Amino acid sequence: MSRCDLIIRDVAIFDGTGAPARLGDLAVRGERIASVGDLGSWVGTREIVASGLALAPGFIDAHTHDDRMLLSEPSAMTCKLSQGVTTVVVGNCGVSLTPATFSRRPPPPLDLLGDERWWVFDSFAAYSERLVLSPPPVNAVALIGHMTLRVQAMKGDTDRAANDREIATMCERLAAAMQEGACGLSSGLAYPPSRHAPTEELMAVAEVIGAYGGLYTTHLRDEGKYVIESIEEALRIGKSARARVVISHHKCAGPDNFGRSKQTLALIDRASLDQDVDLDAYPYAASSTSLLAELVREDIPIRVNWSVPHPEAAGRMLAEIAAEWGIDQRSAARRLSPAGAIYFSMDEDDVRRILAHPRTMIGSDGLPHGEGPHPRLWGTFPRVLGHYARDLGLFDTATAIHKMTGRPAAVFGIENRGVLREGAYADLVLFDPLRIADRATFEKPTEAAAGIHQCWVNGQTVYDIATGVTGARPGRLLGRHA
Structure with a gap:
């Protein structure tokens, strides 16, 4: 007879690979999955009979701005844990809370992470040390923002191209962050602090990440009229750096660009024959x-x-x-x-076409620190599973879960997560596939989703439908394994 800490019995198991669910049991010992299958001979200190429910790897939010929220009390993460999210990718769109300090409010959109009181980490090591001393309830993968590097290196004088000395400073700080555990570089070329950065500047800075097997993720220079040219620029930067490219929150913005996702996705398909390129998206037309x-x-x-x-x-x-x-x-x-x-700048047909693309991961892109947030902060993952998979049949549940688990784990190089198998970390979400649904709306954007029963991070319960966030802090900063 085998003993373990937790057994979840008689549950529909989605393993994160895209394979159909299979009925069975899953055992957890410590922070890892001990076994998956028919575990009738096993005994758990705690046992859950989950008939009618589904079990999946904890969802990986491929695009967040949770850099600051990771430093807050566990209750601040309710918006993610109540969706089944157990790992977040931070530092997107060129905006990372490190390495930078400010004595006054930083320029937008850096201030989306807060005013100068929050910009106190002059190195990635300082930020990661804070997360060790006060762990979050979820795991995190961290990107370094080109905009953060640029504003610091150029002392705010960003309405021009960076000179060689400033580029060298950016490269030096990025290299240090990569050595300290960051997983890549992000950019936000549509925003004023980065808009004047020529492609050559990005190529020079991104060259650093190639040596570390890092990724290049990008909020494109233009998501409207020049979206094709902007994707081509991103591909050129990635190829030059020998780095995987992720197109952030892919969209075709503005009524004059509705329908152009047919062209952009075809371009991404062609490029994928020659280099690694992926994309993330959220399930809303705003x-x-x-x-x-x-x-x-x-x-x-x-x-x-x-x-x-x-x-x-x-x-x-x-x-x-x-x-x-x-x-x-x-x-x-x-x-x-x-x-x-x-x-409200997007077309629903484009949203569906992009979500359904096989290279698309799911990312909420939620902004957690303003009043009246976009409902994607609270509703993204249940909306994909409930509205788009179950109700509309855009793809099946197994495919939806793969976009939230196994796919982002592979893209971001996260070992032993995003899958349910013996030896993998016990990041789990238990949910009702018939009831899961987003309840956040533009009028009431902070309504928790329906149908998420429990979440575990590294084997510890972090969310329960009956009591909410448990207060446990088992999360950790995850490095990239190329």
Whole structure:
């Protein structure tokens, strides 16, 4: 008779590979899976009979801005744990909380992670040490933001190309971070602090990650009219660096670009024959970021999430505020800033086409620190499983789970996670496949999802449907294994 700490019995097991579910049992001993199969002869200190439920690897959120949230109390992670997320990828879009310090509020979108009080980590080692001293409830994989490196190296003078000395400084700091456990470089070339960086600057900085087997993830320079050229630029940077490329939150933004995902996905397919390229996406036809006047268009409805000078504007449409003030929308955006907003700029057919692509991973891209967040912060993973897989049949449940588990684990080089097999880490989510659904809406964006019963990280219970977040802190920073 074999003994273990936990057995989950009579459950539909989705192993994360994309294979169909099989009925069986799973045993956990310590922080690892001890066995999977018919475990009738096993005895667990705790046993759960999960008839009618499904068990999957804990979901890996391939695109987050949780750098700061990892430093908070476990209850702050309810938005992720209540979705079944057990690992988050931070430092996306060129925005990472390290290595940088600021004596005043950083320029947007760096300030999406907070004001100067949070920018206290001048090295990746300092940030990772904090996570060791005060572990989060989830695991984390960390990217280093080109924008963070650039603003520091150029002392805020970013309306130009970096010179050789500044590029050398960026490379030096990135190399140190990679040695200290970061997994790659991210960029956000659409944003003002990085917009003037030429392709050659990115190629020079990204060359560092090639030596460490790191990734290059990118918020493209343009997701609208020049989306094709922007994907080509990303591919060129990745090829030059000998690094895997991940296209962040892939979309074709603006009514004049609806339907162009047919072209962009075809380009990605062709490129994949010659280099490693993947993408992530969230299951909504609206984006969210800083409220920037240059992003304002009359044909795109914009909802204000938060505003530092005008907090009363949260939840209101920009057009209404502008009309009330008797000014145009761009002027209103400037008056509201620093601020965040939701942009209803995407076509549902494009969203579905991108989600269904075999190279697409699921990433929430949620912004956890503003008022009235985009509902993707609380609803992304249940929405994929409930709305798109079960209700619409865009793909089957096993495929949906693979996009959230085995696929991102392989792309980000995370060993022994994203799969249910003997010896893998016990990052698990137990859910009801018939009831799982997102409940967060644009009007009520912080409603927890339905159907998630329990989550475990490294063998410890971190979320229970009856009691919520448990307060356990078993998470750790995960390195990349190429």
